[in-house]
Amino acid sequence: MATEQSHSAFTAKDFQSQQINDWCAGCGDHGILRGLERALAALGRSPDEVAVFGGIGCSGKTPYYLNSYGVHTLHGRLLPFATGAKLANPDLTVIAVGGDGDGLSIGAGHFVNVGRRNLDLTYILFNNGVYGLTKGQASPTLRQGEQTRSMPQSNIQGHINPIMLALSAGFTWVGRGYAYDVKSLSQLIQQAIEHPGIAYLDVLQPCPVYNDLHDKAWYGERIYSLRAEGHDPVISDSSDEQGSQEKRVQCLLKAQEWDEQIPVGVFLQDLTQPLFLEQITRRQPSYARMPPARIAVADAAGRPLSDLSQLFTELEVS
Amino acid sequence: MHVILKNYQNGRHSQPIVKTRTEHIAWRIGGPQGSGIDRIATLFARACALSGQQVSCRREYHSNIIGRHSYCDVSASPGPITCHSESPDMLVTFESESLCRHLNALTTPGYVICSADDGEVDLASLSYLDARLQHDIIEQLTTLGLPATSSGLLEMARQHGVHTFAIPYKALLSRLADELGVARQRVAAAINIMAVAISSSMLGISRGSLERALEKVFPGQQDVLEMNRRALAIACQYAQDSFEPLELQLPEPRGDTAGLLLNASQSVALGKLAAGLGFQSYYPISPASDESVFLEAHNRVPLTNGEESGPLLLQVEDELAAVTMACGAALTGTRSATATSGPGFSLMTEGLGWAGMNEVPLVITLYQRGGPSTGMATRTEQGDLQSAIHGGHGEFPRMVLASGDVEECFYDAAQAFDYAERYQLPVIHLLDKALTSTLQTVPTFEMSRLQIDRGELYRPGHEPASAVPRFALTDSGISPRPLLGQAGGQHWLTGVEHSEYGQVSEDPVMREQMMEKRARKLLQAAQEIPTDEKLRLYGDIDAAFTIISWGSNKGALLDALKRLAHEGISARAVQLRLLWPFPGEELEAILATAGPLVMVECNYSGQMNALVKAQMGRGCDHLVVKYNGRPISGEALYQVLQQIHEGKAEARMVLRNPYE
Numbered sequence: 001m002a003t004e005q006s007h008s009a010f011t012a013k014d015f016q017s018q019q020i021n022d023w024c025a026g027c028g029d030h031g032i033l034r035g036l037e038r039a040l041a042a043l044g045r046s047p048d049e050v051a052v053f054g055g056i057g058c059s060g061k062t063p064y065y066l067n068s069y070g071v072h073t074l075h076g077r078l079l080p081f082a083t084g085a086k087l088a089n090p091d092l093t094v095i096a097v098g099g100d101g102d103g104l105s106i107g108a109g110h111f112v113n114v115g116r117r118n119l120d121l122t123y124i125l126f127n128n129g130v131y132g133l134t135k136g137q138a139s140p141t142l143r144q145g146e147q148t149r150s151m152p153q154s155n156i157q158g159h160i161n162p163i164m165l166a167l168s169a170g171f172t173w174v175g176r177g178y179a180y181d182v183k184s185l186s187q188l189i190q191q192a193i194e195h196p197g198i199a200y201l202d203v204l205q206p207c208p209v210y211n212d213l214h215d216k217a218w219y220g221e222r223i224y225s226l227r228a229e230g231h232d233p234v235i236s237d238s239s240d241e242q243g244s245q246e247k248r249v250q251c252l253l254k255a256q257e258w259d260e261q262i263p264v265g266v267f268l269q270d271l272t273q274p275l276f277l278e279q280i281t282r283r284q285p286s287y288a289r290m291p292p293a294r295i296a297v298a299d300a301a302g303r304p305l306s307d308l309s310q311l312f313t314e315l316e317v318s
Numbered sequence: 319m320h321v322i323l324k325n326y327q328n329g330r331h332s333q334p335i336v337k338t339r340t341e342h343i344a345w346r347i348g349g350p351q352g353s354g355i356d357r358i359a360t361l362f363a364r365a366c367a368l369s370g371q372q373v374s375c376r377r378e379y380h381s382n383i384i385g386r387h388s389y390c391d392v393s394a395s396p397g398p399i400t401c402h403s404e405s406p407d408m409l410v411t412f413e414s415e416s417l418c419r420h421l422n423a424l425t426t427p428g429y430v431i432c433s434a435d436d437g438e439v440d441l442a443s444l445s446y447l448d449a450r451l452q453h454d455i456i457e458q459l460t461t462l463g464l465p466a467t468s469s470g471l472l473e474m475a476r477q478h479g480v481h482t483f484a485i486p487y488k489a490l491l492s493r494l495a496d497e498l499g500v501a502r503q504r505v506a507a508a509i510n511i512m513a514v515a516i517s518s519s520m521l522g523i524s525r526g527s528l529e530r531a532l533e534k535v536f537p538g539q540q541d542v543l544e545m546n547r548r549a550l551a552i553a554c555q556y557a558q559d560s561f562e563p564l565e566l567q568l569p570e571p572r573g574d575t576a577g578l579l580l581n582a583s584q585s586v587a588l589g590k591l592a593a594g595l596g597f598q599s600y601y602p603i604s605p606a607s608d609e610s611v612f613l614e615a616h617n618r619v620p621l622t623n624g625e626e627s628g629p630l631l632l633q634v635e636d637e638l639a640a641v642t643m644a645c646g647a648a649l650t651g652t653r654s655a656t657a658t659s660g661p662g663f664s665l666m667t668e669g670l671g672w673a674g675m676n677e678v679p680l681v682i683t684l685y686q687r688g689g690p691s692t693g694m695a696t697r698t699e700q701g702d703l704q705s706a707i708h709g710g711h712g713e714f715p716r717m718v719l720a721s722g723d724v725e726e727c728f729y730d731a732a733q734a735f736d737y738a739e740r741y742q743l744p745v746i747h748l749l750d751k752a753l754t755s756t757l758q759t760v761p762t763f764e765m766s767r768l769q770i771d772r773g774e775l776y777r778p779g780h781e782p783a784s785a786v787p788r789f790a791l792t793d794s795g796i797s798p799r800p801l802l803g804q805a806g807g808q809h810w811l812t813g814v815e816h817s818e819y820g821q822v823s824e825d826p827v828m829r830e831q832m833m834e835k836r837a838r839k840l841l842q843a844a845q846e847i848p849t850d851e852k853l854r855l856y857g858d859i860d861a862a863f864t865i866i867s868w869g870s871n872k873g874a875l876l877d878a879l880k881r882l883a884h885e886g887i888s889a890r891a892v893q894l895r896l897l898w899p900f901p902g903e904e905l906e907a908i909l910a911t912a913g914p915l916v917m918v919e920c921n922y923s924g925q926m927n928a929l930v931k932a933q934m935g936r937g938c939d940h941l942v943v944k945y946n947g948r949p950i951s952g953e954a955l956y957q958v959l960q961q962i963h964e965g966k967a968e969a970r971m972v973l974r975n976p977y978e
Contacts, residue, residue, distance in 0.1 A: 019821055019822075047808055048803070048804070048805055048806060048807065048808045049803070051802050051803070053646075063810065063812075064810060064812075064821065064822065067808075068808065069802045069803070069808055069809065069810075070809075070810040070811070070820075071646075071649065071802075071810075071811045071812070072810070072811065072812035072813060072814060073642065073672065073813065074642065074668055074669065074672050074813060076638075077638060077639070077642040077668075077669070079639075080599075080634065080638070080639035080640075080642040080643040080646065081642045081643065081645060081646040082646060083639075083643050083646060084597065084599065084642065084643035084644060084645060084646025084647035084648075084649075084654070085646040085647060085649055085650055085802055086646075087597065087630055087632070087643075087647060088596065088597050088630075088646070088647035088648075088649075088650040088652040088654070089650040089651075089652075089802060089803045091803060092650070092802060092803045109635050109636055109638075109639075110635065110638075110639055112635075113634065113635035113639070280630065284617055284618065284628060284630065285626075286618065286625075286626045286627050286628055287630065289625075290625070290626075290627045291630075292596030292597045292629065292630050292647055292650070292652035292654075293596065293647075293650035293651050293652045293801070293803065295594055295596045295627045295629075295652070295653075296594075296621070296623075296627070297593070297594030297596075297653060297770055297772065298594065298770035298772070299622075302769045302770045302771065303622075303765075303766075303768075303769075303770070304592050304593065304594065304732075304765055304768050304770055305594065305621045305622050305623065305627075306591050306592050306593075306594060306619050306620075306621065306622075306627075306765075307619070307620045307621060307622045308588060308591060308592055308619070308763075308765065310620065311588060311591070311616060312578060312588075312762055312763065315578045315579060315580045315584065315588075316577070316578055316579075316762070317364070317367040317368065317575050317576065317577055317578065317579050317759060318368060318530070318574070318575075318576070
């Protein structure tokens with residue numbers, strides 16, 4: 001199970017960058033960053049094997065604070081950027097981090113569609129109910145009727161349940177963590193990274209400046225562990241249709257708990273779905289040996305290596 | 319050149335008619351979409367090519383799957399044929415809508431190969447015919463005292479000197495069905511092949527060429543091939559027995575036509591494969607998707623070292639994803655691209671800006687179509703020039719290349735990756751619908767002409783791994799490029815203004831340095847790129863009469879120059895190829911001796927003229943534009959250039975044709 005391993009050549013500190021961190025004191029983001037550093041160290045990855053893609057907003061700054069390949073992308077577009085890098089160089093460990101506005105509003109189309117490709121990619125969503133960097137507007141996870149500190153009126157739009165959305169989009173690993181419980185969170189991040197397919201990790205991340213409704217005390221009273229409750233999230237037998245269906249229903253039921261109690265942990269892990277890279281290799285055998293980043297384009301003299309003579313014959317006049 | 323044509327009517331000789339024309343034939347087939355028009359035109363084009371002709375085939379179609387009108391023009395000539403003809407010599411069709419749309423466009427004398435089986439069709443019942451055209455045609459017929467029916471139309475055509483040949487297809491198909499011992503419905507599709515066979519026979523195309531073309535265009539099951547062969551034989555025999563050969567004949571070949579027969583989207587795809595494309599993400603859009611689909615079908619590429627590679631093609635959720643996914647792949651050192659059309663490019667501009675800011679080598683192939691908004695999805699326009707050059711917020715370097723014909727597309731598509739990697743910026747390869755749907759004979763592409771340049775890559779040195787200056791300030795503006803996943807090449811990238819190390823920086827001095835560094839790359843490009851890649855001159859290079867254009871108008875321009883030369887009018891044409899950075903220095907010398915200066919564009923406002931004016935301080939004397947969604951032809955351009963030459967033209971000339 002996910003614990004820091006003593007034989008790892010890297011420590012959490014190796015993943016800390018020297019860039020100045022400008023997140024607010026007490027922000028849940030710090031906990032997620034610590035969780036990421038620990039998980040990466042525990043996995044024994046070298047910083048130059050890891051690429052972290054951030055969206056826009058406070059959470060999007062995470063790549064700056066990690067010592068790895070760090071790419072600060074566009075609002076809502078971190079998933080396609082990350083997907084492109086992973087598809088081109090599958091040896092990379094690719095992690096995408098972004099906020100709830102980023103992933104569920106402006107980037108919702110990508111959230112849903114990345115679920116359709118069971119690519120070995122980890123998506124961590126910093127879920128705090130507000131747009132912090134633009135001074136606290138409602139995000140798509142804020143409930144109808146709620147009004148946080150800087151909102152002039154209460155929220156008249158409904159909310160998106162990201163766990164249910166992830167499940168229906170096809171994510172094969174769906175979990176939720178809590179930013180103030182770094183130990184459990186780092187274990188969840190590690191599991192998400194180790195999952196061979198597409199993983200969605202929702203992280204409850206209090207924003208102490210703008211979200212005065214969902215603070216440490218509010219979460220503290222409600223959070224409980226799925227694992228401690230004996231929840232078994234794993235679907236491993238593709239022939240057991242009924243069992244698989246029960247697991248999904250169980251996931252949906254758990255995903256709807258909120259007001260009284262909030263589950264954290266792994267909601268679902270489906271190991272029966274075909275992996276995207278294997279599907280690519282099946283239709284394009286060279287991909288396994290020569291993924292896009294490894295394609296030799298030209299020889300030392302700049303002569304192209306592609307041999308198109310067969311194609312030219314196909315298109316010849318005679 | 320003057321070609322004397324003899325006039326025959328239904329095989330009966332009559333008086334010869336003299337006609338001024340270049341040495342080529344123009345053949346058109348029209349019919350509802352989904353009825354095989356496109357393939358049948360390809361069959362005819364290939365048969366011409368196999369008869370030693372060079373061909374250029376233009377395709378017009380509606381944004382519709384089945385039923386609406388489409389047509390194809392095939393122009394064939396033993397010499398270079400660079401563009402389509404707006405006035406075909408021969409029209410092949412099976413239905414009345416095509417007659418309405420095209421009879422008035424035919425040359426005199428022209429030839430119509432139609433069906434003898436259709437009963438009388440009331441033209442008012444043609445629901446897909448544009449109301450404007452329907453009204454005009456009916457009015458024309460009424461004026462002549464003819465009924466508003468299909469036979470009225472054919473009679474009007476005959477009165478205008480057009481020869482009509484009604485073919486008893488039903489009887490021919492019955493004969494075919496009997497020979498094969500199958501029901502007539504089973505051979506219904508062979509009507510297309512029969513039509514090509516009959517018109518080809520009449521034009522003197524050999525049955526051998528037709529048979530070879532058939533095998534290439536309709537490969538596959540033996541029984542289908544056999545049916546098609548027999549259909550060909552029956553139709554050729556019928557034509558031989560029924561008609562004398564027309565005086566209009568396929569010109570004598572000057573030898574075999576070697577080379578390839580392909581369209582621009584295939585040519586671009588081949589160029590990308592030649593350049594080692596590794597990744598292309600795309601979202602379906604007309605007319606750009608053809609290229610991606612072709613690549614997806616040809617994604618296994620043998621290498622000269624015996625191995626196999628090939629690009630990963632991925633259809634994604636939208637153009638926002640297409641451009642950013644290609645960016646993500648490019649960061650790993652993969653030659654990456656996307657292909658789109660106007661509406662998709664609008665969505666891509668945020669990703670384009672990110673690529674500019676992060677100095678990502680990215681190729682965007684932009685197939686322009688009629689805009690704005692959804693505009694005319696399947697019609698052509700050069701309306702996205704300003705958008706390609708300026709699209710997106712803020713200022714960042716990019717390059718914009720425009721190919722002029724199918725052959726250039728191959729070399730430019732490959733070249734685009736070299737520019738992208740050498741100067742570390744997005745390159746927009748600007749094409750249009752006219753080019754992508756133009757099928758042309760071209761000389762076989764020479765791989766040996768390609769010299770691949772991957773630009774300056776970062777080599778890990780002694781500095782700590784976490785300190786790679788991705789955006790190092792250099793004299794050229796080009797920083798050695800580390801790749802995602804490169805051992806010891808760890809770095810940060812960001813769309814936020816940044817330091818050399820990719821750290822956020824709002825320092826005013828750093829900001830200036832970064833803006834200047836990025837801008838220097840374009841100056842470097844402008845200095846290094848050879849003139850021939852920037853612009854090309856055609857015609858009499860010392861002539862004062864100067865015509866400037868860009869993109870797919872090249873074909874019409876060359877055709878018009880040829881016609882002007884026949885008339886003894888000396889003119890030169892400038893084809894602008896590198897549109898950004900703008901080749902101002904190279905153009906300056908030309909403009910100094912130009913008069914009158916003419917700009918030719920497929921848009922309303924004259925976007926290139928505005929650009930030339932802004933860059934050179936001088937606009938054109940005459941702006942020739944066309945914006946009805948159809949490409950400019952050599953004959954139409956020639957006419958307007960002649961008027962300009964005679965001093966009879968206004969400053970703004972609009973090319974129009976109600977029968978396209």
